[in-house]
Amino acid sequence: xxxxxxxxxxxxxxxxxxxxxxxxxxxxxxxxxxxxxxxxxxxxxxxxxxxxxxxxxxxxxxxxxxxxxxxxxxxxxxxxxxxxxxxxxxxxxxxxxxxxxxxxxxxxxxxxxxxxxxxxxxxxxxxxxxxxxxxxxxxxxxxxxxxxxxxxxxxxxxxxxxxxxxxxxxxxxxxxxxxxxxxxxxx
Amino acid sequence: xxxxxxxxxxxxxxxxxxxxxxxxxxxxxxxxxxxxxxxxxxxxxxxxxxxxxxxxxxxxxxxxxxxxxxxxxxxxxxxxxxxxxxxxxxxxxxxxxxxxxxxxxxxxxxxxxxxxxxxxxxxxxxxxxxxxxxxxxxxxxxxxxxxxxxxxxxxxxxxxxxxxxxxxxxxxxxxxxxxxxxxxxxx
Numbered sequence: 001x002x003x004x005x006x007x008x009x010x011x012x013x014x015x016x017x018x019x020x021x022x023x024x025x026x027x028x029x030x031x032x033x034x035x036x037x038x039x040x041x042x043x044x045x046x047x048x049x050x051x052x053x054x055x056x057x058x059x060x061x062x063x064x065x066x067x068x069x070x071x072x073x074x075x076x077x078x079x080x081x082x083x084x085x086x087x088x089x090x091x092x093x094x095x096x097x098x099x100x101x102x103x104x105x106x107x108x109x110x111x112x113x114x115x116x117x118x119x120x121x122x123x124x125x126x127x128x129x130x131x132x133x134x135x136x137x138x139x140x141x142x143x144x145x146x147x148x149x150x151x152x153x154x155x156x157x158x159x160x161x162x163x164x165x166x167x168x169x170x171x172x173x174x175x176x177x178x179x180x181x182x183x184x185x186x187x
Numbered sequence: 188x189x190x191x192x193x194x195x196x197x198x199x200x201x202x203x204x205x206x207x208x209x210x211x212x213x214x215x216x217x218x219x220x221x222x223x224x225x226x227x228x229x230x231x232x233x234x235x236x237x238x239x240x241x242x243x244x245x246x247x248x249x250x251x252x253x254x255x256x257x258x259x260x261x262x263x264x265x266x267x268x269x270x271x272x273x274x275x276x277x278x279x280x281x282x283x284x285x286x287x288x289x290x291x292x293x294x295x296x297x298x299x300x301x302x303x304x305x306x307x308x309x310x311x312x313x314x315x316x317x318x319x320x321x322x323x324x325x326x327x328x329x330x331x332x333x334x335x336x337x338x339x340x341x342x343x344x345x346x347x348x349x350x351x352x353x354x355x356x357x358x359x360x361x362x363x364x365x366x367x368x369x370x371x372x373x374x
Contacts, residue, residue: 041363042260045232048253050285051298064298066235073229096362098237111238111251113360175283175303176228 019081023074025088026124033147036139037122040092044076045069047174050098050112054159063098066114067121069174070094080180085125085167094141095119117141122148123160123169132157134168206268210261212275213311220334223326224309227279231263232256234361237285237299241346250285253301254308256361257281267367272312272354281328282306304328309335310347310356319344321355 024043027035051064071079075089099115120139127133136156137148151157157168165172172178211230214222238251258266262276286302307326314320323343324335338344344355352359359365 041367042231042263044229045255045257047301048235048255049298049300050237050250050253052300053297063237066237068232068235070232076229111236111240113236113239114234114362116362116366173300175301179303180228 089125
Protein backbone atom coordinates (compact mmCIF):
# COMPACT_ATOMS: atom_id res chain seq x y z
CA UNK A 1 0.00 0.00 0.00
CA UNK A 2 1.32 3.42 -0.82
CA UNK A 3 1.81 5.93 1.96
CA UNK A 4 -0.41 8.92 1.34
CA UNK A 5 -1.22 12.19 2.97
CA UNK A 6 -4.67 12.31 4.32
CA UNK A 7 -6.97 15.06 3.16
CA UNK A 8 -6.58 17.30 6.17
CA UNK A 9 -2.79 17.28 5.84
CA UNK A 10 -3.05 18.12 2.17
CA UNK A 11 -5.52 20.88 2.94
CA UNK A 12 -3.24 22.33 5.59
CA UNK A 13 -0.19 22.27 3.34
CA UNK A 14 -2.18 23.97 0.65
CA UNK A 15 -3.51 26.58 3.08
CA UNK A 16 0.00 27.30 4.34
CA UNK A 17 1.34 27.72 0.84
CA UNK A 18 -1.53 30.03 0.02
CA UNK A 19 -0.94 32.17 3.16
CA UNK A 20 2.70 32.66 2.18
CA UNK A 21 2.06 33.49 -1.46
CA UNK A 22 3.70 36.76 -2.44
CA UNK A 23 5.78 37.09 0.75
CA UNK A 24 8.91 39.22 0.30
CA UNK A 25 11.87 36.91 0.99
CA UNK A 26 15.27 37.66 2.49
CA UNK A 27 17.78 38.54 -0.23
CA UNK A 28 21.44 37.52 -0.11
CA UNK A 29 24.46 38.50 -2.13
CA UNK A 30 26.81 36.01 -3.75
CA UNK A 31 28.83 35.68 -0.50
CA UNK A 32 25.70 34.72 1.44
CA UNK A 33 25.48 38.09 3.19
CA UNK A 34 21.98 39.45 3.75
CA UNK A 35 21.01 42.56 1.81
CA UNK A 36 19.58 45.34 3.96
CA UNK A 37 15.79 45.02 4.01
CA UNK A 38 13.99 47.84 2.21
CA UNK A 39 10.44 49.18 2.27
CA UNK A 40 9.69 47.21 5.40
CA UNK A 41 7.80 50.13 6.95
CA UNK A 42 4.55 49.01 5.39
CA UNK A 43 4.91 45.47 6.78
CA UNK A 44 3.05 44.42 9.92
CA UNK A 45 4.15 46.15 13.09
CA UNK A 46 4.23 43.82 16.12
CA UNK A 47 5.65 45.78 19.02
CA UNK A 48 7.55 48.71 20.40
CA UNK A 49 9.76 49.36 23.40
CA UNK A 50 11.85 52.13 24.87
CA UNK A 51 15.13 51.64 26.70
CA UNK A 52 15.26 47.85 26.59
CA UNK A 53 18.79 46.80 25.77
CA UNK A 54 20.80 43.62 25.67
CA UNK A 55 23.57 45.32 27.55
CA UNK A 56 24.34 44.46 31.14
CA UNK A 57 26.23 47.73 31.58
CA UNK A 58 24.91 50.24 34.09
CA UNK A 59 21.95 52.26 32.79
CA UNK A 60 22.85 55.01 30.39
CA UNK A 61 21.56 58.50 31.02
CA UNK A 62 18.33 59.30 29.21
CA UNK A 63 15.52 57.04 28.16
CA UNK A 64 17.47 55.00 25.59
CA UNK A 65 16.23 54.05 22.12
CA UNK A 66 12.86 53.10 20.75
CA UNK A 67 12.74 49.72 19.05
CA UNK A 68 9.95 49.13 16.56
CA UNK A 69 9.53 45.64 15.19
CA UNK A 70 8.07 44.60 11.83
CA UNK A 71 7.37 41.25 10.17
CA UNK A 72 6.11 40.31 6.71
CA UNK A 73 2.28 40.40 6.74
CA UNK A 74 2.19 36.84 5.38
CA UNK A 75 4.40 35.54 8.20
CA UNK A 76 2.18 37.42 10.68
CA UNK A 77 -0.97 35.71 9.36
CA UNK A 78 0.79 32.36 9.28
CA UNK A 79 1.90 32.67 12.90
CA UNK A 80 -1.55 33.81 14.00
CA UNK A 81 -3.14 30.80 12.33
CA UNK A 82 -0.57 28.08 12.98
CA UNK A 83 1.40 29.29 15.99
CA UNK A 84 4.76 28.98 14.29
CA UNK A 85 7.03 31.17 12.23
CA UNK A 86 7.37 30.00 8.64
CA UNK A 87 10.70 29.54 6.89
CA UNK A 88 11.95 32.88 5.46
CA UNK A 89 10.37 34.87 8.28
CA UNK A 90 12.20 38.18 8.47
CA UNK A 91 11.95 40.45 11.48
CA UNK A 92 13.18 44.03 11.18
CA UNK A 93 13.73 46.04 14.34
CA UNK A 94 14.43 49.74 13.92
CA UNK A 95 16.54 51.67 16.43
CA UNK A 96 15.33 55.23 16.82
CA UNK A 97 16.54 57.85 19.25
CA UNK A 98 13.96 58.94 21.81
CA UNK A 99 13.18 62.45 20.61
CA UNK A 100 11.69 65.48 22.22
CA UNK A 101 10.63 68.69 20.64
CA UNK A 102 10.37 71.81 22.69
CA UNK A 103 7.37 74.05 22.69
CA UNK A 104 4.10 73.49 20.92
CA UNK A 105 5.09 70.25 19.24
CA UNK A 106 4.92 68.26 22.42
CA UNK A 107 2.05 70.31 23.80
CA UNK A 108 3.21 69.95 27.37
CA UNK A 109 6.86 69.19 26.80
CA UNK A 110 6.76 65.74 28.38
CA UNK A 111 7.39 62.32 26.98
CA UNK A 112 9.34 61.13 23.95
CA UNK A 113 8.57 59.89 20.48
CA UNK A 114 10.54 57.59 18.21
CA UNK A 115 12.61 59.74 15.87
CA UNK A 116 14.02 58.77 12.49
CA UNK A 117 15.54 55.28 12.56
CA UNK A 118 19.33 55.14 12.56
CA UNK A 119 19.90 51.40 12.61
CA UNK A 120 18.25 48.07 11.87
CA UNK A 121 18.56 44.75 13.65
CA UNK A 122 17.30 41.89 11.55
CA UNK A 123 16.57 38.23 12.19
CA UNK A 124 15.85 35.62 9.56
CA UNK A 125 14.56 32.07 9.83
CA UNK A 126 16.18 30.06 7.08
CA UNK A 127 16.98 26.49 8.04
CA UNK A 128 18.52 25.61 4.70
CA UNK A 129 21.08 28.32 5.17
CA UNK A 130 21.73 28.55 8.91
CA UNK A 131 22.50 25.60 11.20
CA UNK A 132 20.50 27.15 14.05
CA UNK A 133 17.59 28.10 11.75
CA UNK A 134 17.70 31.73 12.87
CA UNK A 135 20.45 34.22 12.05
CA UNK A 136 20.96 37.82 13.11
CA UNK A 137 22.23 40.89 11.28
CA UNK A 138 23.01 44.54 11.94
CA UNK A 139 22.61 47.40 9.50
CA UNK A 140 22.93 51.17 9.46
CA UNK A 141 20.10 52.94 7.72
CA UNK A 142 22.25 55.66 6.13
CA UNK A 143 24.00 55.34 2.81
CA UNK A 144 23.66 52.88 -0.05
CA UNK A 145 22.14 49.46 0.40
CA UNK A 146 24.71 47.09 1.86
CA UNK A 147 24.84 43.43 2.78
CA UNK A 148 25.76 42.08 6.23
CA UNK A 149 27.09 38.72 7.32
CA UNK A 150 25.27 36.81 10.04
CA UNK A 151 26.61 37.61 13.51
CA UNK A 152 28.34 34.86 15.50
CA UNK A 153 25.87 32.75 17.52
CA UNK A 154 27.25 34.13 20.81
CA UNK A 155 26.25 37.66 19.85
CA UNK A 156 22.49 37.23 19.41
CA UNK A 157 21.39 33.65 18.86
CA UNK A 158 22.22 32.33 22.32
CA UNK A 159 20.24 35.01 24.12
CA UNK A 160 17.28 34.66 21.75
CA UNK A 161 17.30 30.90 22.24
CA UNK A 162 17.37 31.27 26.01
CA UNK A 163 14.99 34.18 26.53
CA UNK A 164 12.73 34.35 23.45
CA UNK A 165 9.29 33.08 24.49
CA UNK A 166 8.59 31.24 21.24
CA UNK A 167 11.00 29.82 18.68
CA UNK A 168 13.83 32.24 19.51
CA UNK A 169 11.51 35.21 19.13
CA UNK A 170 10.77 37.69 21.93
CA UNK A 171 7.02 37.28 21.42
CA UNK A 172 6.57 38.32 25.06
CA UNK A 173 7.22 41.89 23.89
CA UNK A 174 4.84 41.64 20.91
CA UNK A 175 1.32 41.82 22.35
CA UNK A 176 -0.08 42.67 18.92
CA UNK A 177 1.05 39.27 17.69
CA UNK A 178 0.22 37.42 20.91
CA UNK A 179 -3.29 38.85 21.12
CA UNK A 180 -4.04 38.05 17.48
CA UNK A 181 -2.85 34.47 18.05
CA UNK A 182 -4.97 34.14 21.21
CA UNK A 183 -8.05 35.42 19.39
CA UNK A 184 -7.49 32.94 16.57
CA UNK A 185 -7.04 30.02 19.00
CA UNK A 186 -10.25 30.89 20.83
CA UNK A 187 -12.29 30.70 17.61
CA UNK B 188 -15.79 76.01 -26.08
CA UNK B 189 -16.36 73.33 -23.48
CA UNK B 190 -14.26 73.36 -20.33
CA UNK B 191 -12.25 70.18 -20.15
CA UNK B 192 -9.74 68.61 -17.86
CA UNK B 193 -6.37 68.40 -19.35
CA UNK B 194 -4.73 65.04 -19.62
CA UNK B 195 -2.46 65.38 -16.62
CA UNK B 196 -5.40 66.26 -14.36
CA UNK B 197 -7.34 63.25 -15.62
CA UNK B 198 -4.30 61.05 -15.14
CA UNK B 199 -3.83 62.30 -11.59
CA UNK B 200 -7.48 61.77 -10.67
CA UNK B 201 -7.30 58.28 -12.08
CA UNK B 202 -4.06 57.54 -10.22
CA UNK B 203 -5.56 58.80 -6.95
CA UNK B 204 -8.64 56.65 -7.38
CA UNK B 205 -6.47 53.68 -8.13
CA UNK B 206 -4.29 54.27 -5.02
CA UNK B 207 -7.38 54.30 -2.81
CA UNK B 208 -9.01 51.22 -4.31
CA UNK B 209 -9.92 48.69 -1.64
CA UNK B 210 -9.28 51.04 1.31
CA UNK B 211 -11.22 50.10 4.43
CA UNK B 212 -13.56 53.02 5.18
CA UNK B 213 -14.84 54.37 8.48
CA UNK B 214 -18.14 52.69 9.42
CA UNK B 215 -20.99 54.53 11.15
CA UNK B 216 -24.16 53.39 12.79
CA UNK B 217 -27.59 54.82 12.00
CA UNK B 218 -27.04 57.66 14.53
CA UNK B 219 -23.84 58.70 12.79
CA UNK B 220 -21.62 57.32 15.55
CA UNK B 221 -18.35 55.71 14.43
CA UNK B 222 -18.02 51.97 14.91
CA UNK B 223 -14.86 50.93 16.71
CA UNK B 224 -12.19 50.14 14.12
CA UNK B 225 -11.25 46.47 13.96
CA UNK B 226 -8.30 44.55 12.58
CA UNK B 227 -6.33 47.76 12.23
CA UNK B 228 -3.17 46.10 13.54
CA UNK B 229 -2.14 45.01 10.08
CA UNK B 230 -2.49 48.54 8.68
CA UNK B 231 0.55 50.77 8.23
CA UNK B 232 2.26 51.84 11.43
CA UNK B 233 3.49 55.46 11.36
CA UNK B 234 4.86 56.25 14.79
CA UNK B 235 5.18 55.54 18.47
CA UNK B 236 5.69 57.58 21.60
CA UNK B 237 5.91 57.08 25.33
CA UNK B 238 4.58 59.51 27.91
CA UNK B 239 3.35 62.21 25.56
CA UNK B 240 -0.02 63.43 26.78
CA UNK B 241 -2.42 66.22 26.00
CA UNK B 242 -2.75 66.94 29.68
CA UNK B 243 -1.27 70.06 31.23
CA UNK B 244 -1.41 68.47 34.70
CA UNK B 245 1.87 67.91 36.53
CA UNK B 246 3.74 64.80 35.35
CA UNK B 247 2.33 61.54 36.60
CA UNK B 248 4.64 59.05 38.24
CA UNK B 249 6.02 56.43 35.93
CA UNK B 250 6.73 56.64 32.21
CA UNK B 251 3.11 57.02 31.04
CA UNK B 252 1.52 55.17 28.12
CA UNK B 253 2.80 54.07 24.76
CA UNK B 254 0.87 55.40 21.79
CA UNK B 255 1.11 53.48 18.56
CA UNK B 256 -0.41 55.02 15.47
CA UNK B 257 -1.78 53.25 12.39
CA UNK B 258 -3.27 54.43 9.10
CA UNK B 259 -4.83 52.58 6.17
CA UNK B 260 -2.04 51.46 3.81
CA UNK B 261 -3.84 53.15 0.90
CA UNK B 262 -4.00 56.49 2.75
CA UNK B 263 -0.29 56.08 3.61
CA UNK B 264 0.66 55.60 -0.05
CA UNK B 265 -1.60 58.48 -1.07
CA UNK B 266 0.01 60.84 1.42
CA UNK B 267 3.50 59.75 0.44
CA UNK B 268 2.75 60.44 -3.22
CA UNK B 269 0.55 63.54 -3.01
CA UNK B 270 1.40 65.10 0.37
CA UNK B 271 -2.20 65.18 1.54
CA UNK B 272 -4.53 62.92 3.44
CA UNK B 273 -7.40 61.61 1.33
CA UNK B 274 -11.02 61.75 2.39
CA UNK B 275 -11.90 58.77 4.64
CA UNK B 276 -8.42 58.69 6.15
CA UNK B 277 -8.69 56.91 9.48
CA UNK B 278 -5.96 57.11 12.10
CA UNK B 279 -6.04 54.67 15.01
CA UNK B 280 -3.86 55.37 18.02
CA UNK B 281 -3.60 52.62 20.62
CA UNK B 282 -2.97 53.38 24.29
CA UNK B 283 -0.86 50.72 25.94
CA UNK B 284 0.55 50.71 29.44
CA UNK B 285 4.34 50.81 29.61
CA UNK B 286 5.12 47.28 30.80
CA UNK B 287 8.08 45.69 32.48
CA UNK B 288 8.73 42.06 33.14
CA UNK B 289 11.11 41.05 35.84
CA UNK B 290 13.91 38.61 35.36
CA UNK B 291 14.96 36.98 32.14
CA UNK B 292 12.24 38.50 29.99
CA UNK B 293 13.83 41.91 30.03
CA UNK B 294 17.33 40.49 30.12
CA UNK B 295 18.66 43.37 32.18
CA UNK B 296 15.45 44.57 33.78
CA UNK B 297 15.59 48.02 32.23
CA UNK B 298 13.27 49.78 29.85
CA UNK B 299 9.61 49.28 29.01
CA UNK B 300 7.61 47.78 26.20
CA UNK B 301 4.11 48.55 25.00
CA UNK B 302 1.73 46.09 26.63
CA UNK B 303 -1.70 45.04 25.40
CA UNK B 304 -3.72 48.05 24.22
CA UNK B 305 -6.48 49.20 26.55
CA UNK B 306 -7.90 52.11 24.58
CA UNK B 307 -8.11 53.59 21.11
CA UNK B 308 -8.13 57.20 19.99
CA UNK B 309 -9.36 57.57 16.45
CA UNK B 310 -9.44 60.44 13.96
CA UNK B 311 -11.34 60.45 10.68
CA UNK B 312 -11.24 62.85 7.75
CA UNK B 313 -14.70 63.00 6.29
CA UNK B 314 -15.66 66.45 4.97
CA UNK B 315 -19.15 65.39 3.90
CA UNK B 316 -19.94 64.43 7.45
CA UNK B 317 -17.96 66.79 9.67
CA UNK B 318 -17.87 70.60 9.31
CA UNK B 319 -14.21 70.73 10.30
CA UNK B 320 -13.29 67.78 8.02
CA UNK B 321 -11.64 65.88 10.88
CA UNK B 322 -13.46 64.33 13.84
CA UNK B 323 -12.12 62.52 16.91
CA UNK B 324 -13.36 59.52 18.83
CA UNK B 325 -12.46 57.52 21.94
CA UNK B 326 -12.94 53.77 22.41
CA UNK B 327 -12.13 51.14 24.97
CA UNK B 328 -10.73 47.96 23.52
CA UNK B 329 -12.52 45.59 25.90
CA UNK B 330 -16.00 44.23 25.34
CA UNK B 331 -18.24 44.07 22.29
CA UNK B 332 -17.81 46.41 19.37
CA UNK B 333 -19.39 49.77 20.16
CA UNK B 334 -19.93 53.02 18.33
CA UNK B 335 -18.78 56.43 19.60
CA UNK B 336 -19.99 59.92 18.79
CA UNK B 337 -17.48 62.53 17.65
CA UNK B 338 -16.01 64.49 20.54
CA UNK B 339 -16.74 68.23 20.79
CA UNK B 340 -14.28 70.33 18.81
CA UNK B 341 -12.77 71.80 21.99
CA UNK B 342 -11.68 68.35 23.16
CA UNK B 343 -9.38 67.34 20.31
CA UNK B 344 -9.95 69.28 17.12
CA UNK B 345 -8.71 72.66 18.33
CA UNK B 346 -5.39 71.29 19.55
CA UNK B 347 -4.87 69.22 16.41
CA UNK B 348 -5.65 72.27 14.27
CA UNK B 349 -3.18 74.40 16.21
CA UNK B 350 -0.32 71.93 16.76
CA UNK B 351 -0.60 69.28 14.07
CA UNK B 352 2.18 69.90 11.54
CA UNK B 353 0.11 69.00 8.48
CA UNK B 354 -3.66 69.08 7.98
CA UNK B 355 -4.51 68.61 11.67
CA UNK B 356 -2.23 65.59 11.91
CA UNK B 357 0.77 65.37 14.22
CA UNK B 358 3.03 64.29 11.38
CA UNK B 359 5.96 65.72 13.35
CA UNK B 360 5.75 62.57 15.49
CA UNK B 361 5.50 60.19 12.49
CA UNK B 362 8.98 60.02 11.01
CA UNK B 363 8.04 56.84 9.14
CA UNK B 364 5.49 58.84 7.17
CA UNK B 365 7.64 61.98 6.90
CA UNK B 366 10.70 60.09 5.66
CA UNK B 367 8.68 58.17 3.07
CA UNK B 368 7.20 61.46 1.83
CA UNK B 369 10.66 63.10 1.67
CA UNK B 370 12.05 60.17 -0.30
CA UNK B 371 9.17 60.33 -2.76
CA UNK B 372 9.57 64.10 -3.23
CA UNK B 373 13.28 63.74 -3.93
CA UNK B 374 12.62 61.28 -6.79
